[in-house]
Amino acid sequence: MRVAAAILRKELRLELRTFESIPGMALFSVTTFVVFHFGLNRATVAGDLAAGILVVTILFAGMLGLNRLYVADEEQGGFDGFLLAPVDRTWLFVAKAVALFGYLTVLEIVAVPAFAFLLLGPGIGQALPGLIVVLALVNAGFAIIAALVGALAVRTRARDLVGPLIALPLLVPVVIGAAEALEPLLLEGGAAVLPVRWLLVLGLYDLVFGLLAIAVFDPLLED
Amino acid sequence: MYGKGIAALSAATVVTLVGAFALVFFWAPNDADQGFVQKIFYLHVPMAIVALCGFVAGGIFAIQHLRTRDAVYDLKSYVAIHLSLILAIGVLVTGSIWAKAAWGHWWLWDEPTLVSFLIVFLLYATYQPLRFSIEDRERQARYASVFAITAGAFVPLNFLAVRLAEAYTHPRVLSATGGAMPGDMRLTFLVTIVGMALLFVTLWRFEMAAKHTRARVSALRRRLDGDADNPVLRRSAAPTI
Incomplete structure (x- = not known):
């Protein structure tokens, strides 16, 4: 745990000093809305x-x-x-996934208001609590897959393509x-009830792939 | 060692497949609703089931590879995934033809099984490019195994998610009720599944034998040339043993 925290501190410090990922991702998302x-x-x-539009934009910004x-x-x-x-070695995976979860959260703090301002018809206020829950589950799933696939792709010759x-x-x-x-949160007539079934699917996905990624991450870092 | 018994296996495959398609064309009744076109079902569904099982088998071999670090398991996983990919193309083509004949469209998005199969196919289509873009052979094998395990676990989860999302136009072939097929259709279907599975195993054995033999031949040739210590390093997606 201490190891993961140390790597995470290093990741965040690196990002704060270089601003390599987050500003690019945020700008990309706003451009994509346009x-x-x-x-x-x-x-x-x-x-x-x-x-x-919201999901696809976050997905592609996350790819950066x-x-x-x-x-x-x-x-x-x-x-x-x-x-x-x-x-x-698993702690590296955990730290990277948590760091990416943080990046995605910051990205969404920019992208969701921009989306509401630029494109969204109905007001966002009513949908916000549900939106936060769904996006948190999306971020977790994305961070898990990206931390695993990123490690898989980074040492190939065509890393930007393979990932x-x-x-x-x-x-x-x-x-x-x-x-x-x-979908029901962003309806024209105001937010409907959050469908629990889909939250369960997202949660199940995060759980299964989280465990799976921890199990298979080690062999990626051996040489 | 992979050549042993392969003749008998091939004969059994030929007999079963010929028998299966004899049953399909001469014994199984025409579908009351779709008529003769429905017979493509006996090719499409067994291919799909065998391809998915092949993908999962590739994942299981990959687990064994990561456990033992024996390159043979990497080769087994590679050959299984490779063959399943070829079958998967067949599944997409026959599925598309069947969809056109039965529903009037080449592609239907509200059709969970076809769509999830496409997603699985797209995922596995990156397997060979991934291998090809890693030059170090040992690392290539390790990374490919990690991919094969992840993708193998993805197969059932993906089907679950897509099935939840879509309407139910696709027939549920292996539902709890036996898919409501009449007895003679179900028997024909089961025989075609066995035939297709045998075909997969036979092709897998042939490919394994061929890869082994090729590796031995090139090792012997290198020894003849007197440079056994520096193996030829060609870039390739296929594993070496």
Whole structure:
């Protein structure tokens, strides 16, 4: 646990000093909303369309984070230093997943108000509690997959390609769950009840892949 | 060692498959609703089931590979996933043809089994590029195993999620009630599944034998040339043993 906390501190300090991931992700999400506005030629969106745009934007902005997650460790010897330390390797995964969860949360603090301001038809206030629950589950699922796939992809020759290619199909259940859960929250006539079934699907996904990723992460860091 | 008994296995496969398709065309009744077109079911569904089992088997071999670090298990996993990918293309093509004939569209998004199969196919389609982009053979095997385990676990979860999301137009073949098939159709279907599974195992054995033989031949050739100590390093997605 102390190990994970130490790595997490290092991650956050690195991000605060270089601002490599979060500003890029946030800017990307706002730009994507503008692109959606012109691509769909719609002034406002609601319901399933709004849920889809929000989920897809967060997903693609998150891909930028995935691609950058391990690059510093690979290029500047972070992996070697970590392997020399007598600690359990799984903590690196935990720290990276928690760090990415944090990045995504900051991204959403920018992206959701921007979405409400630029595109969303109905007001966001009523939907906000449900939205936070769904996005927290989405962030957890994304962070788990990205921390695993990022480690898998970073030491291949085409890392920026391999990472998203593997991560996107793996994240389809998250997209389905999030889009279905968010749709009733963003309806034109005001937020309806949060569908518990889809929260359960998202929670189950996070649980299964969290355990699975912890189980298979070790062999990725051996040399 | 993979060649042993392969002749008998091949014969059994041929007999079962020929018998299965004889049953399909001459014995099983035409579907009351869809007519003759429904016969593609006996090709499409067994292929899909065998392909998914092959993907999961690839994951199980990958677990054994990570446990024992024996390159043979990596090869087993690779061959299983490779064959399943080929079957998966067949599944998508036959499924599309069947959808066109039965529902009038080449592709239906409100059709959970077809859609989840496409997602699984897209995921496994990255298996070979992943292997190919890692040059170090030992690392390639390890990373491929991690991928195979993750993707193998993903297969059932993905089907669950997509099935929950969609309407139920696709027939539930293996439901608790036996899919409400008449007896002769169900028997034909079971025989085609056995035939397809035998075909998969036979092809898998052939591929394993071929890869082993090729590795031994190239090792012998290197010894003849006198440079046994520096093996040829070609970039390849296939594992070496």
